[in-house]
Each structure stands twice: as structure tokens, then as C-alpha cells.
Amino acid sequence: MGNARLLLPESMAPGDVVKARLLVEHPMHTGYLQDLQGRLVARNVILLLTCDYGGREVFRVEPSSGIAGNPLFEFFFRVQNPGELRVRWVDDRGLAGELLHPVTVQVPAGPSAGA
Amino acid sequence: MMHKWLRWCGVMMCWMCFAAPAIAQTRQLPQAQLKSGLAFAGADVRALQADEFGNPAQLWLARGAQRWREPQGAGGQSCQSCHGDAQQSMRGAATRYPSVDVKTGQLLNLEDRILQCRSQQQKGPELLRESDDLLALSLHVSRASHGMPLRVDISGPAQPHWQQGQRQFFERQGQLNLSCAQCHDQNHGRRLYTDALSQGQPNGYPVYRLEWQGVGSLERRLRSCFVGVRAEPLAWGALESRQLSLYLMWRGEGLPLEVPAVRK
Numbered sequence: 252m253g254n255a256r257l258l259l260p261e262s263m264a265p266g267d268v269v270k271a272r273l274l275v276e277h278p279m280h281t282g283y284l285q286d287l288q289g290r291l292v293a294r295n296v297i298l299l300l301t302c303d304y305g306g307r308e309v310f311r312v313e314p315s316s317g318i319a320g321n322p323l324f325e326f327f328f329r330v331q332n333p334g335e336l337r338v339r340w341v342d343d344r345g346l347a348g349e350l351l352h353p354v355t356v357q358v359p360a361g362p363s364a365g366a
Numbered sequence: 367m368m369h370k371w372l373r374w375c376g377v378m379m380c381w382m383c384f385a386a387p388a389i390a391q392t393r394q395l396p397q398a399q400l401k402s403g404l405a406f407a408g409a410d411v412r413a414l415q416a417d418e419f420g421n422p423a424q425l426w427l428a429r430g431a432q433r434w435r436e437p438q439g440a441g442g443q444s445c446q447s448c449h450g451d452a453q454q455s456m457r458g459a460a461t462r463y464p465s466v467d468v469k470t471g472q473l474l475n476l477e478d479r480i481l482q483c484r485s486q487q488q489k490g491p492e493l494l495r496e497s498d499d500l501l502a503l504s505l506h507v508s509r510a511s512h513g514m515p516l517r518v519d520i521s522g523p524a525q526p527h528w529q530q531g532q533r534q535f536f537e538r539q540g541q542l543n544l545s546c547a548q549c550h551d552q553n554h555g556r557r558l559y560t561d562a563l564s565q566g567q568p569n570g571y572p573v574y575r576l577e578w579q580g581v582g583s584l585e586r587r588l589r590s591c592f593v594g595v596r597a598e599p600l601a602w603g604a605l606e607s608r609q610l611s612l613y614l615m616w617r618g619e620g621l622p623l624e625v626p627a628v629r630k
Contacts, residue, residue: 254425254428254429256419256424256425256428258419272419272420274419274420274422274424274425276425278579278580279579287496287586319576319579320422320579320580321422321425321579321580323420323422
């Protein structure tokens with residue numbers, strides 16, 4: 252558990268609104284299904300997932316039990332400075348996961364500063 | 367002299383009786399008509415499988431690549447120490463299982479083979495059957511055969527297993543009193559309630575099933591089939607399950623392996 256993948260566009264310029272895709276490994280047990288031995292599996296879903304960038308929260312979701320296992324989230328945010336996306340989530344068992352993903356921003360090749 | 371000749375005749379007759387039907391293995395499903403389960407899946411499932419990032423089996427693939435490199439046991443050997451890069455050394459391996467192990471004479475599926483290697487060669491802590499780590503390794507190995515045609519060996523010591531598998535495939539089972547063949551040979555493409563009946567091809571395993579919310583083996587899928595016709599599921603590790611898998615792999619011979627596959 253605690254495994255996740257994040258995908259950003261290959262090149263981003265300051266001010267761009269970009270799409271982030273986030274795949275989180277989590278069983279999202281609803282509490283109504285049985286395991287391979289026929290025992291009821293206790294509910295265990297992600298309660299809260301947040302994503303911070305540059306000191307601000309850019310995405311927040313409370314998935315609850317209506318969301319499938321290993322959920323895939325897509326959201327948009329505006330990139331400014333190089334930095335990192337910090338994804339954090341916590342589930343019913345109190346287990347927390349974290350993913351840090353670098354945000355590389357291309358400086359536009361405009362007129363040089365000396366001009 | 368006469369006696370010897372008679373005995374030779376007898377041997378030949380026996381050989382013809384037993385070997386001839388095996389050579390004339392008739393395919394109920396002609397190879398030109400084989401269709402992967404993907405062909406029976408809905409557009410959303412097909413899109414999820416094609417999505418290289420969003421395909422949830424990617425999480426297991428990443429885990430498998432990690433486990434492949436991890437040293438285990440007292441010897442501190444990883445899978446990679448012996449086998450190198452799986453994408454090179456394991457090319458085509460997954461298309462040949464189940465196969466008969468030369469040393470023990472047992473019919474092993476790919477997961478059995480990984481478990482055997484783990485306990486006898488690597489001497490690492492035992493992996494649990496159907497555990498995420500084992501399935502991840504199996505998926506990692508299968509990935510090396512992506513797009514390669516299924517091609518199991520059913521000659522020699524594998525032949526009786528193939529015959530048993532075939533017998534199971536055509537045997538009516540369970541409270542619904544159905545054989546595998548009645549649905550998957552004779553009625554594929556038609557609907558069972560809201561479900562399209564597939565051909566029951568084994569070319570996408572281990573598979574990510576939305577119903578399971580995770581990755582599972584062909585053995586687990588077969589158990590589900592038994593439950594589906596309300597028959598008693600085969601025990602985990604049962605020889606019959608491997609024999610049936612062998613028959614299914616032969617039946618799907620030529621279909622390209624799809625890894626990582628997603629099914630409903």
C-alpha cells in the first residue's frame with residue numbers, strides 16, 4: 252500500500268493550466284464484500300486525498316465508498332514556479348500515503364533579459 | 367519369431383489406439399476464429415486496458431519490477447542475479463505455461479514455477495499463493511511475452527494432462543449442469559443476461575478484473591467459473607486446474623499474449 256503514480260505533461264510553461272493524472276493503489280473495500288476465504292472484509296476506503304503545490308492546495312477529494320479500487324483521478328492546476336506536487340491521503344485504517352512529484356517548468360525562450 | 371511379430375503388432379495397435387486420437391486433436395474452435403476476451407469487452411474496459419498510465423495493472427507491474435530486483439533469503443540473491451533483465455531472459459516464457467517440470471514431472475503453471483524457484487533456488491521467504499507480490503512477479507515475467515502467440519507443448523509427458531484438461535472442458539458440471547464448451551465453444555458472442563459470452567481465452571493472465579478490484583491468476587478465474595455454474599470450485603493448487611489451463615492454452619494457440627490486460 253502507499254504506492255501511487257502521477258503523470259504531468261512533458262513540457263509546461265509558467266501560467267499553463269495542465270492536467271494531472273493520479274493513480275493510487277488502494278483496495279477501496281466497501282465493507283460489503285468477502286475475501287477469497289469467504290470472510291467479510293471490513294470497510295477500508297480513502298477518506299481524504301489532498302494535493303499541494305507551491306504551498307497551496309490545488310486538489311482535494313473525499314472518495315468514500317462509491318469509488319472503485321485503485322482510483323484514477325484527473326485534475327487541472329496552473330503551474331507557475333518549478334517545485335513539486337505533494338499528494339497525501341489517509342484511509343479508514345489510519346494508514347497515510349504520500350507521493351512527491353517534481354514539477355519542472357520551462358522558462359520561455361523569449362527576448363533575452365539584456366535587451 | 368511369430369511370437370515376436372505378434373507382440374510387435376500388439377504394440378503397434380496399442381500405439382495407434384492411444385496416439386492416433388491425440389494426433390487428430392480436433393479443434394472445436396478453428397484457429398482463424400479465435401478472439402481474445404478483449405473483443406467481447408465494452409468500450410470503457412478496452413480504453414482502460416489501452417491507457418498506458420491509467421491501466422491499474424501498471425501498479426502491479428511496477429511492484430513486480432521492484433520485487434524482481436530485490437535480494438531475498440540467506441544467499442542475498444534477487445531474481446535478477448540469475449535471470450538478468452526479465453524483459454530479455456523471460457521473453458516467450460509465459461506463452462509456454464503450464465508445462466511439465468523436467469525434474470519433478472509435475473505440471474506447473476507460471477505462478478507454481480516462480481514459487482518453486484523462490485523456495486528451491488533463491489531460498490527466500492515463501493510467497494503466498496495469489497498474493498500481490500507473486501502476481502506482480504508473474505505479471506512482470508508475462509510482460510516480456512507481450513504480443514507473442516500462445517504456444518504450449520502438449521506432447522510427451524504433457525499429453526495425459528492435456529487429455530484430462532480436454533475431458534474437463536467437455537464435462538457437464540454443477541447445478542446448472544453446463545460444460546465449459548457449451549458456453550465458450552458453442553455460444554460465444556451471444557448474451558447471458560447482460561453479459562456477452564466470451565470464448566474463455568487465457569491470453570491475458572494474470573489479469574486486472576474490475577470485479578476483483580485487483581489482479582488475479584487464471585486459477586482464480588477458473589474457480590469463479592466453477593462458482594458460476596454452481597459447481598464445487600477446484601481447490602487451490604489442484605492438478606485439475608493446471609490441466610484445464612493447459613487445454614485452454616492449447617485451445618487458444620496463436621492468440622497474442624496481452625499484458626497488462628483489463629477485464630470486467
